[in-house]
Ligand SMILES: CC(C)(COP(=O)(O)OP(=O)(O)OC[C@H]1O[C@@H](n2cnc3c(N)ncnc32)[C@H](O)[C@@H]1O)[C@@H](O)C(=O)NCCC(=O)NCCS
């Protein structure tokens with residue numbers, strides 16, 4: 001009897017919407033989580049093709065003592081669309097392969113692929129279900145300014161390179177409202193129970 005594949009659930013949303021916070025709840029419920037942003041950063045520091053690409057595009061000083069100068073790269077790619085496209089064409093296929101390798105080892109009913117740019121990168125097409133995390137833009141900017149100690153401009157520079165919520169919502173199977181007023185845990189539990197029903201039916 002062939003092993004039933006776990007459900008592939010994409011969790012996406014704009015910067016600071018609350019994806020990572022919500023994925024921690026899914027993890028507690030028993031859903032292994034693959035964080036595309038974190039894995040991308042790991043691969044940016046360890047995959048030879050990516051390291052070579054970043055050095056070719058940003059100069060050898062982009063890595064200092066093996067550590068990427070994130071601010072230098074961010075200031076460039078979020079203000080130069082062509083450069084952002086080149087970087088994404090380099091990084092995303094390698095992250096997608098890495099996710100597929102991780103997924104092949106999973107045995108739980110459902111797994112989560114947390115990716116800020118799930119739609120923008122096209123990776124949503126490989127998902128069985130998609131959850132979009134929604135929060136007002138101004139609140140997201142305030143959260144990221146507080147969390148990362150960056151300027152509002154640095155956050156809006158990223159937001160302008162991401163889909164808007166009204167683009168995500170029509171393509172999403174579930175929506176989680178993660179503004180400060182709505183408790184996210186009950187929303188996560190409700191969606192998880194629906195997904196497990198899907199898997200076991
Ligand atoms: C620009 C870099 C160096 C900034 O690193 P930093 O640690 O500050 O941010 P991190 O990678 O943790 O991303 C934080 C948030 O920035 C936003 N963001 C990151 N990359 C992108 C992108 N290509 N397009 C839009 N938003 C992005 C997302 O909301 C993400 O959650 C890094 O994000 C990068 O190299 N991005 C390009 C590769 C990529 O697309 N990574 C996304 C995951 S596949």
Ligand SMILES: Nc1ncnc2c1ncn2[C@@H]1O[C@H](COP(=O)(O)OP(=O)(O)OP(=O)(O)O)[C@@H](O)[C@H]1O
Nearest residue numbers: 014015016017018019020021116143147178179180
């Ligand atoms: N529902 C919520 N209510 C209040 N604060 C929240 C909520 N969800 C997340 N936060 C806070 O907002 C900040 C951003 O949350 P989180 O890191 O989960 O967002 P994210 O979507 O993963 O961000 P990024 O796209 O940068 O990875 C964090 O400091 C977190 O503690």
